[in-house]
Amino acid sequence: MIEFQHVHKTYRVAGREIPALNPTSLTIENGQVFGLIGHSGAGKSTMLRLINRLEEPSGGKIIVDGEDVTAFNASQLRGFRQQVGMIFQHFNLLASKTVADNVALPLTLAGKLSGSEIDKRVTELLARVGLSDHARKYPAQLSGGQKQRVGIARALSTNPKILLCDEATSALDPQTTASVLQLLAEINRELKLTIVLITHEMDVIRRVCDCVAVMDAGQIVEQGSVADVFLHPQHPTTKRFVQE
Template sequence: MPTDTDHDLIHFENVTKRFGTGDKEITVLDDLCFSVRAGEHVTLIGPSGSGKTTILRLLMTLEKPDAGTIRVNGGKLYPADEKQRREVRKKIGMVFQHFNLFPHMSVLRNITEAPVRALGKSREEAEARGRELLDLVGLGDKCEARPAQLSGGQQQRVAIARALAMEPKVLLLDEVTSALDPELVAGVLDLLRDIARTTDITMICVTHEMNFARDISDQVLMFDGGQVIESGSPEKIFSAPEHERTREFLGAVL
């Protein structure tokens, strides 16, 4: 949980992002401003196309904003040169919907490759930490397996371990259970609850799992039309939303 000494770890200021050109141009983020404090767990909710995943992709430098400033841990992500972005980006880990594991590598190699290449860790150090993380996610016996030999839930656990191996200050979660069979969802969500409860990692989560959002969040942001239309504690947003659009959305998903 954040404390009084926490600061804004992530800050979006007047961020705009458009896709397409001409009469097919769509504004996905519209002069967006919001902040996330160090150690805070923030969940982004809202209808598909409201800009939630675009926020995560901007933080991962997979997209560039058309306007505005993004800061992470005091450093500028945008506007900034490529070297600055790479340095800021090292502090951020992301777990995607579809795992994105390297099929030709073992599970352990999937976890250790980035720390060796991007953080300059020795292979021995990276592998020791990788084995610890695989134990953490319940897959300590799968080090030499290939991703194709694992279930979807196991692959997502490997993806979570891979993100944690980069020692991120920020963990981004993009609909991490949407590609899983229903019986595998609970295990992955329980793992993420444990991470939220036992670490000081700042988390930004995009999800339609509202009970999960209620459990882990310090703050919930409701998005619509590329803007935050309402924000507050889980109790406020889920029990007493003020905005009619929030009430409509929650009525459809709860």
């Protein structure tokens, strides 16, 4: 579903080139829950945002579902992004809109469905994430876990092929984290979605991921199935994560 071919990213800061991601090749299979783990500054957020070109690569190719997204023009990119849902660490909900309106927003912007079709889709999505009774509430009236469930419903609204999770549980307490991860696992199983999840917590990887790549200083230092990486960690960074 997702393939990185020698992709790298460099930022220009005060006239200096700062590498954020060294040349990286990676394959994520269709329907996988793939975890990227690393400490702050390891390059995992950059790598995640390269998938839907929220970050522009400095070089290399990104192939998604057989198409070279690095070659897309602005119009193609808008269409492609409707196939990629994104869940954010701090929810990114609009405080002035209700739960239902937040979920409906991507559908309204896409302009492909009628008002009644959007209402029906929103009702389905809120039922899926267990928030049917909260449609008319505002974000300020919700708990952190409920806000993240709204974020998940919004990310699913356009029937994406891929779900990107940017530290989706790091702002939540352990019990709420467990329920959100269980929801993501159900979504992956039922909708056959490919999920790419970044985190700095090995327990999140253990609970929900099929495969994991460990990042350090802008490069992948180890990758494999979760069981292999947990049982036979090779790199010092991986060993530290496993020990924690």
